[in-house]
């Protein structure tokens with residue numbers, strides 16, 4: 001496998017200020033039953049501090065249309081530090097749609113990507129990937145995923161598309177503006193806390209029993225081969241249709257597919 005392109009990814013400077021998400025926003029989503037699991041220490045936090053967790057820049061690069069589908073790009077700038085009780089600064093976490101191809105690259109800092117899905121026989125699979133600057137990760141089709149900050153501040157770029165069915169004619173591709181980004185299902189009740197060795201995965205007893213020990217994974221070699229000697233933002237902006245078609249073809253063959261979304 002080729003090594004990640006540490007320190008070779010140019011910075012991505014968003015044009016706007018982005019949308020800030022604080023601890024209170026995370027708790028609000030959790031209390032609203034919005035498919036968000038957080039540790040008990042965070043739920044019961046009564047302090048007056050409301051730290052900024054991250055700033056999201058949606059459509060940080062212009063949307064594209066290629067390979068009979070629409071492509072979108074975001075940048076999330078995570079803060080350093082940790083939540084009450086030691087939970088890592090983190091994203092909200094969600095289930096992707098079954099057709100969504102989503103690829104991440106850490107631009108600065110270091111993050112932990114958790115992903116969960118079920119195989120065609122229903123077996124639960126949980127993976128963890130420590131992403132240094134330059135390293136990429138791809139989310140299983142229909143999988144649940146959560147980003148946590150190991151070394152912040154951390155900037156994480158991603159692009160995504162809801163791919164059309166392989167036999168669907170072009171007019172059936174998702175229309176522009178149909179983001180389809182979130183599919184609501186109960187959260188996988190897992191997260192990670194700071195630990196002596198870096199992090200420890202924790203969660204509800206049910207989820208820990210079902211999902212077991214996370215399998216460490218690393219950047220897919222096929223993805224590095226396609227993105228080649230550029231950063232993911234440059235790839236997103238400049239890859240021609242043939243290159244994006246190759247990306248889609250490889251992803252259809254290589255990326256796991258989640259067959260059920262049972263959270264426990």
Ligand SMILES: [Fe+2]
Nearest residue numbers: 094095096102
């Ligand atoms: Fe996603």
